[in-house]
Amino acid sequence: MTSALSRREILAKCAALGSLTVAASILLPTVLSAWEEKEKSRIPTPWNELGPFYKRRAPRTSTLRVSGDPGLPLTVSGQVFDTRGQRVPNATVEVWQTDHLGHYDINGYRYRSTLICDDSGKYAFDSVMPGHYPQRVCQHIHYLASAEGHKPLTTQLYFATDPVFEGDPDKNFRRDPLIGSRDLVRPVSIGGDPKSILASVAFEIVLERL
Ligand SMILES: [Fe+2]
Incomplete structure:
Protein backbone atom coordinates (compact mmCIF):
# COMPACT_ATOMS: atom_id res chain seq x y z
CA MET A 1 0.00 0.00 0.00
CA THR A 2 1.29 3.45 -0.82
CA SER A 3 2.24 5.29 2.34
CA ALA A 4 0.70 8.65 3.25
CA LEU A 5 4.15 10.23 2.98
CA SER A 6 4.76 8.97 -0.55
CA ARG A 7 1.32 10.14 -1.60
CA ARG A 8 2.17 13.55 -0.22
CA GLU A 9 5.43 13.52 -2.19
CA ILE A 10 3.64 12.43 -5.35
CA LEU A 11 1.06 15.15 -4.99
CA ALA A 12 3.71 17.74 -4.23
CA LYS A 13 5.60 16.72 -7.38
CA CYS A 14 2.39 16.86 -9.43
CA ALA A 15 1.77 20.34 -8.08
CA ALA A 16 5.33 21.38 -8.92
CA LEU A 17 4.93 20.08 -12.46
CA GLY A 18 1.68 21.91 -12.92
CA SER A 19 -0.32 18.71 -13.11
CA LEU A 20 -2.57 19.92 -10.33
CA THR A 21 -4.58 22.93 -11.28
CA VAL A 22 -5.61 23.85 -7.76
CA ALA A 23 -3.99 26.80 -6.07
CA ALA A 24 -1.51 24.36 -4.62
CA SER A 25 0.09 26.54 -1.98
CA ILE A 26 -3.29 27.15 -0.37
CA LEU A 27 -5.35 24.08 -1.17
CA LEU A 28 -2.86 21.24 -1.27
CA PRO A 29 -2.38 20.97 2.50
CA THR A 30 -6.15 21.03 2.96
CA VAL A 31 -6.67 18.38 0.28
CA LEU A 32 -3.94 16.19 1.74
CA SER A 33 -5.26 16.60 5.26
CA ALA A 34 -8.78 15.61 4.20
CA TRP A 35 -7.43 12.67 2.23
CA GLU A 36 -5.31 11.40 5.11
CA GLU A 37 -8.18 11.88 7.55
CA LYS A 38 -10.41 9.78 5.29
CA GLU A 39 -7.76 7.08 5.03
CA LYS A 40 -7.53 6.79 8.83
CA SER A 41 -11.28 6.74 9.36
CA ARG A 42 -12.82 3.59 10.78
CA ILE A 43 -16.26 2.07 10.60
CA PRO A 44 -18.01 1.89 13.99
CA THR A 45 -18.02 -1.56 15.53
CA PRO A 46 -21.46 -3.08 14.86
CA TRP A 47 -23.93 -3.17 17.70
CA ASN A 48 -25.05 -6.52 19.07
CA GLU A 49 -27.52 -7.53 21.74
CA LEU A 50 -26.77 -6.98 25.42
CA GLY A 51 -28.38 -10.30 26.35
CA PRO A 52 -29.89 -11.26 29.71
CA PHE A 53 -26.72 -12.12 31.66
CA TYR A 54 -25.05 -8.73 32.11
CA LYS A 55 -24.12 -7.76 35.66
CA ARG A 56 -22.90 -4.34 36.70
CA ARG A 57 -19.82 -3.71 38.78
CA ALA A 58 -17.74 -6.66 37.63
CA PRO A 59 -14.25 -6.66 39.19
CA ARG A 60 -11.38 -4.86 37.52
CA THR A 61 -9.21 -7.77 36.53
CA SER A 62 -7.55 -8.95 33.36
CA THR A 63 -7.30 -12.48 34.73
CA LEU A 64 -10.60 -14.20 34.12
CA ARG A 65 -8.93 -17.57 33.80
CA VAL A 66 -7.36 -18.87 36.98
CA SER A 67 -4.96 -21.75 37.38
CA GLY A 68 -6.62 -25.09 36.82
CA ASP A 69 -9.59 -23.77 34.89
CA PRO A 70 -10.64 -26.29 32.24
CA GLY A 71 -11.12 -25.26 28.64
CA LEU A 72 -8.96 -23.78 25.89
FE1 LIG B 1 -24.43 -14.72 25.94
Whole structure:
Protein backbone atom coordinates (compact mmCIF):
# COMPACT_ATOMS: atom_id res chain seq x y z
CA MET A 1 0.00 0.00 0.00
CA THR A 2 1.29 3.45 -0.82
CA SER A 3 2.24 5.29 2.34
CA ALA A 4 0.70 8.65 3.25
CA LEU A 5 4.15 10.23 2.98
CA SER A 6 4.76 8.97 -0.55
CA ARG A 7 1.32 10.14 -1.60
CA ARG A 8 2.17 13.55 -0.22
CA GLU A 9 5.43 13.52 -2.19
CA ILE A 10 3.64 12.43 -5.35
CA LEU A 11 1.06 15.15 -4.99
CA ALA A 12 3.71 17.74 -4.23
CA LYS A 13 5.60 16.72 -7.38
CA CYS A 14 2.39 16.86 -9.43
CA ALA A 15 1.77 20.34 -8.08
CA ALA A 16 5.33 21.38 -8.92
CA LEU A 17 4.93 20.08 -12.46
CA GLY A 18 1.68 21.91 -12.92
CA SER A 19 -0.32 18.71 -13.11
CA LEU A 20 -2.57 19.92 -10.33
CA THR A 21 -4.58 22.93 -11.28
CA VAL A 22 -5.61 23.85 -7.76
CA ALA A 23 -3.99 26.80 -6.07
CA ALA A 24 -1.51 24.36 -4.62
CA SER A 25 0.09 26.54 -1.98
CA ILE A 26 -3.29 27.15 -0.37
CA LEU A 27 -5.35 24.08 -1.17
CA LEU A 28 -2.86 21.24 -1.27
CA PRO A 29 -2.38 20.97 2.50
CA THR A 30 -6.15 21.03 2.96
CA VAL A 31 -6.67 18.38 0.28
CA LEU A 32 -3.94 16.19 1.74
CA SER A 33 -5.26 16.60 5.26
CA ALA A 34 -8.78 15.61 4.20
CA TRP A 35 -7.43 12.67 2.23
CA GLU A 36 -5.31 11.40 5.11
CA GLU A 37 -8.18 11.88 7.55
CA LYS A 38 -10.41 9.78 5.29
CA GLU A 39 -7.76 7.08 5.03
CA LYS A 40 -7.53 6.79 8.83
CA SER A 41 -11.28 6.74 9.36
CA ARG A 42 -12.82 3.59 10.78
CA ILE A 43 -16.26 2.07 10.60
CA PRO A 44 -18.01 1.89 13.99
CA THR A 45 -18.02 -1.56 15.53
CA PRO A 46 -21.46 -3.08 14.86
CA TRP A 47 -23.93 -3.17 17.70
CA ASN A 48 -25.05 -6.52 19.07
CA GLU A 49 -27.52 -7.53 21.74
CA LEU A 50 -26.77 -6.98 25.42
CA GLY A 51 -28.38 -10.30 26.35
CA PRO A 52 -29.89 -11.26 29.71
CA PHE A 53 -26.72 -12.12 31.66
CA TYR A 54 -25.05 -8.73 32.11
CA LYS A 55 -24.12 -7.76 35.66
CA ARG A 56 -22.90 -4.34 36.70
CA ARG A 57 -19.82 -3.71 38.78
CA ALA A 58 -17.74 -6.66 37.63
CA PRO A 59 -14.25 -6.66 39.19
CA ARG A 60 -11.38 -4.86 37.52
CA THR A 61 -9.21 -7.77 36.53
CA SER A 62 -7.55 -8.95 33.36
CA THR A 63 -7.30 -12.48 34.73
CA LEU A 64 -10.60 -14.20 34.12
CA ARG A 65 -8.93 -17.57 33.80
CA VAL A 66 -7.36 -18.87 36.98
CA SER A 67 -4.96 -21.75 37.38
CA GLY A 68 -6.62 -25.09 36.82
CA ASP A 69 -9.59 -23.77 34.89
CA PRO A 70 -10.64 -26.29 32.24
CA GLY A 71 -11.12 -25.26 28.64
CA LEU A 72 -8.96 -23.78 25.89
CA PRO A 73 -6.91 -20.90 27.28
CA LEU A 74 -7.75 -17.73 25.42
CA THR A 75 -6.21 -14.28 25.36
CA VAL A 76 -8.19 -11.41 23.92
CA SER A 77 -6.58 -8.07 23.21
CA GLY A 78 -7.53 -4.94 21.36
CA GLN A 79 -7.57 -1.21 21.20
CA VAL A 80 -10.35 1.34 21.26
CA PHE A 81 -10.55 3.94 18.48
CA ASP A 82 -12.99 6.58 17.39
CA THR A 83 -14.32 6.79 13.84
CA ARG A 84 -11.55 9.21 12.87
CA GLY A 85 -8.98 6.57 13.75
CA GLN A 86 -7.90 8.33 16.93
CA ARG A 87 -7.09 6.17 19.92
CA VAL A 88 -9.53 6.52 22.80
CA PRO A 89 -7.55 6.50 26.05
CA ASN A 90 -8.89 5.11 29.31
CA ALA A 91 -12.08 3.68 27.83
CA THR A 92 -14.00 1.21 29.97
CA VAL A 93 -14.56 -2.22 28.44
CA GLU A 94 -16.85 -4.58 30.31
CA VAL A 95 -16.75 -8.20 29.20
CA TRP A 96 -18.72 -11.25 30.27
CA GLN A 97 -18.93 -14.77 28.98
CA THR A 98 -19.70 -18.36 29.91
CA ASP A 99 -17.17 -20.88 31.13
CA HIS A 100 -15.99 -23.54 28.70
CA LEU A 101 -19.21 -25.52 29.22
CA GLY A 102 -21.53 -22.65 28.40
CA HIS A 103 -22.51 -21.68 31.95
CA TYR A 104 -22.76 -18.05 33.09
CA ASP A 105 -21.92 -17.27 36.69
CA ILE A 106 -25.19 -15.70 37.80
CA ASN A 107 -24.39 -15.47 41.49
CA GLY A 108 -20.79 -14.30 41.28
CA TYR A 109 -18.38 -12.72 38.82
CA ARG A 110 -16.45 -15.56 37.22
CA TYR A 111 -15.60 -14.72 33.62
CA ARG A 112 -16.73 -11.16 34.08
CA SER A 113 -14.53 -8.11 34.16
CA THR A 114 -14.42 -4.35 33.95
CA LEU A 115 -11.30 -3.46 32.01
CA ILE A 116 -9.84 0.03 31.93
CA CYS A 117 -7.90 0.72 28.76
CA ASP A 118 -4.47 2.31 28.98
CA ASP A 119 -3.44 5.71 27.64
CA SER A 120 -3.37 4.37 24.10
CA GLY A 121 -6.75 2.67 24.33
CA LYS A 122 -5.36 -0.85 24.68
CA TYR A 123 -6.92 -3.63 26.70
CA ALA A 124 -6.25 -7.35 27.15
CA PHE A 125 -7.52 -10.21 29.26
CA ASP A 126 -6.89 -13.91 29.80
CA SER A 127 -9.83 -16.26 29.75
CA VAL A 128 -10.98 -19.54 28.24
CA MET A 129 -12.85 -20.16 25.02
CA PRO A 130 -16.52 -19.85 26.00
CA GLY A 131 -18.79 -22.82 25.52
CA HIS A 132 -22.06 -23.14 23.66
CA TYR A 133 -25.34 -22.92 25.56
CA PRO A 134 -28.82 -23.94 24.52
CA GLN A 135 -30.25 -20.46 23.93
CA ARG A 136 -27.42 -19.41 21.60
CA VAL A 137 -25.94 -20.94 18.50
CA CYS A 138 -22.38 -19.63 18.65
CA GLN A 139 -19.62 -19.12 21.19
CA HIS A 140 -19.30 -15.46 22.08
CA ILE A 141 -18.04 -12.85 24.53
CA HIS A 142 -20.26 -9.92 25.41
CA TYR A 143 -18.88 -6.37 25.42
CA LEU A 144 -20.08 -3.06 26.77
CA ALA A 145 -17.58 -0.33 25.90
CA SER A 146 -17.85 3.27 27.01
CA ALA A 147 -15.72 6.39 27.06
CA GLU A 148 -16.29 10.02 27.84
CA GLY A 149 -17.63 11.91 24.83
CA HIS A 150 -18.56 8.71 22.97
CA LYS A 151 -21.69 6.65 22.51
CA PRO A 152 -21.66 3.47 24.63
CA LEU A 153 -21.42 0.35 22.53
CA THR A 154 -22.96 -3.02 23.26
CA THR A 155 -21.60 -5.79 21.09
CA GLN A 156 -20.35 -9.36 21.00
CA LEU A 157 -17.19 -11.06 19.81
CA TYR A 158 -17.45 -14.35 17.88
CA PHE A 159 -14.78 -16.82 16.82
CA ALA A 160 -13.99 -17.95 13.30
CA THR A 161 -13.03 -21.36 14.72
CA ASP A 162 -16.54 -21.96 16.08
CA PRO A 163 -17.56 -25.43 14.85
CA VAL A 164 -20.93 -23.98 13.84
CA PHE A 165 -19.19 -22.18 10.96
CA GLU A 166 -17.65 -25.42 9.64
CA GLY A 167 -14.50 -23.54 8.71
CA ASP A 168 -16.29 -20.98 6.56
CA PRO A 169 -17.55 -18.04 8.64
CA ASP A 170 -18.00 -15.94 5.49
CA LYS A 171 -20.63 -18.35 4.28
CA ASN A 172 -22.05 -19.58 7.57
CA PHE A 173 -22.02 -16.72 10.08
CA ARG A 174 -25.79 -16.31 9.71
CA ARG A 175 -26.33 -19.71 11.28
CA ASP A 176 -26.51 -17.72 14.49
CA PRO A 177 -29.39 -15.35 13.80
CA LEU A 178 -28.02 -12.88 16.34
CA ILE A 179 -24.81 -12.31 14.39
CA GLY A 180 -25.81 -9.23 12.44
CA SER A 181 -22.37 -8.57 10.98
CA ARG A 182 -19.54 -10.74 9.70
CA ASP A 183 -17.18 -8.13 11.17
CA LEU A 184 -17.86 -9.47 14.65
CA VAL A 185 -16.45 -12.90 13.79
CA ARG A 186 -12.71 -12.72 14.35
CA PRO A 187 -9.81 -15.01 13.43
CA VAL A 188 -8.33 -17.14 16.18
CA SER A 189 -4.57 -17.68 16.35
CA ILE A 190 -3.38 -20.89 17.94
CA GLY A 191 0.03 -20.80 19.58
CA GLY A 192 1.99 -22.37 22.41
CA ASP A 193 3.04 -26.01 22.26
CA PRO A 194 1.02 -29.24 22.10
CA LYS A 195 0.96 -29.48 25.90
CA SER A 196 -0.17 -25.91 26.45
CA ILE A 197 -2.09 -24.59 23.50
CA LEU A 198 -3.13 -20.96 23.69
CA ALA A 199 -5.72 -19.28 21.51
CA SER A 200 -5.57 -15.56 20.93
CA VAL A 201 -7.93 -13.11 19.31
CA ALA A 202 -7.65 -9.42 18.48
CA PHE A 203 -10.78 -7.33 18.77
CA GLU A 204 -10.50 -3.63 18.09
CA ILE A 205 -13.43 -1.47 19.06
CA VAL A 206 -14.50 1.67 17.22
CA LEU A 207 -16.78 4.07 19.11
CA GLU A 208 -18.82 6.88 17.68
CA ARG A 209 -18.50 10.33 19.17
CA LEU A 210 -21.51 11.90 20.86
FE1 LIG B 1 -24.43 -14.72 25.94
